Amino acid sequence: MAPSEAVEAEALQTVHLAAADVFAGVGLSSAVGWNQTADDWALFVAQGEAIGLRTARSELVATAATLPYQGGHAWISMVLVDPAWRHRGLATRLLAQCIASLRARALVPTLDATPAGEAVYRKLGFVRGFGFSRWECEAAAPAPREAGDSRVREATPDDLPDCIALDTQACGLGRASLLASLAGRQGSRAWRIDDAGGRATGFVLAREGRRATQLGPLVAASDAQAIGLLRAALTATPGPVFIDVPDAREALSGWLIAHGFRLQRSFVRMALCPRLPPGLADAPSSLFAVAGPEFG
Numbered sequence: 001m002a003p004s005e006a007v008e009a010e011a012l013q014t015v016h017l018a019a020a021d022v023f024a025g026v027g028l029s030s031a032v033g034w035n036q037t038a039d040d041w042a043l044f045v046a047q048g049e050a051i052g053l054r055t056a057r058s059e060l061v062a063t064a065a066t067l068p069y070q071g072g073h074a075w076i077s078m079v080l081v082d083p084a085w086r087h088r089g090l091a092t093r094l095l096a097q098c099i100a101s102l103r104a105r106a107l108v109p110t111l112d113a114t115p116a117g118e119a120v121y122r123k124l125g126f127v128r129g130f131g132f133s134r135w136e137c138e139a140a141a142p143a144p145r146e147a148g149d150s151r152v153r154e155a156t157p158d159d160l161p162d163c164i165a166l167d168t169q170a171c172g173l174g175r176a177s178l179l180a181s182l183a184g185r186q187g188s189r190a191w192r193i194d195d196a197g198g199r200a201t202g203f204v205l206a207r208e209g210r211r212a213t214q215l216g217p218l219v220a221a222s223d224a225q226a227i228g229l230l231r232a233a234l235t236a237t238p239g240p241v242f243i244d245v246p247d248a249r250e251a252l253s254g255w256l257i258a259h260g261f262r263l264q265r266s267f268v269r270m271a272l273c274p275r276l277p278p279g280l281a282d283a284p285s286s287l288f289a290v291a292g293p294e295f296g
């Protein structure tokens, strides 16, 4: 880094982002082709903490956000640096602030990293957990219902507590307010699957993204259940779809390939702790798609 660049970087002001900054946040995430919407940025501002770095002319050139969950973890996301400002330590600077703020609240910093992000996080001591892949499809072909699908039905707001309980069991993250917020958005839909006794054993949530409908979380007791839920969601989703599937869910990944999906990019789950708990080191067996790298 040239000395003048270091001085410029030093002069940037750290700010807490508010509702008025949502538009600038969407500008940064859209510029790198991400799927987040203004609703996502508003959620980080409302339920978590979003910080950024501003130039003297008030341009937002870097961001990071934290979202506290019940049960000891907090999610870090939206780590973005304007291309003109990269490799000057800005992401590292914002992360140091996020980490200090989470540690002060005894929360373990956890995140899903892109390959570029992983290089930054590894230097800060984050440990690698399970990998997952984003699959995308322009328009999924309708998949005919199969025998087991008769237990799949569209969820109503009354089903939210069951879905939250399944999500908590599957990923060990207490994020009831997050799921309530995602499910309550305009355009969001969910499907659940029940066992013979009418007890929910799986669900999938669909929410609108900037580029594509995001499917996830997808929680199920088996590959067949996960695929049944997906068939219902895809039949109701006409446009492009993204879904983030743990690499260990090979049967589901194979099904997606057979139904026209292609691999877009890879992520790795990471946490800043000496030893990863089992649900982070390996993908929990009932987790078939994460909510998205920004939420875990």
Ligand SMILES: CC(C)(COP(=O)(O)OP(=O)(O)OC[C@H]1O[C@@H](n2cnc3c(N)ncnc32)[C@H](O)[C@@H]1OP(=O)(O)O)[C@@H](O)C(=O)NCCC(=O)NCCS
Pocket: 032, 079, 080, 081, 082, 085, 086, 087, 088, 089, 090, 091, 092, 093, 112, 113, 114, 115, 116, 117, 118, 119, 120, 123
């Ligand atoms: C990843 C990103 C946030 C890094 O921001 P940054 O401010 O350039 O990062 P830093 O300057 O703090 O980097 C610290 C170190 O991490 C490593 N690093 C950063 N970006 C890297 C990259 N693209 N590839 C490999 N290593 C990288 C380097 O070792 C770097 O030190 P150096 O510049 O002295 O070599 C930025 O490239 C970006 O916005 N990328 C697109 C969005 C993205 O992928 N975000 C991460 C989401 S998990």
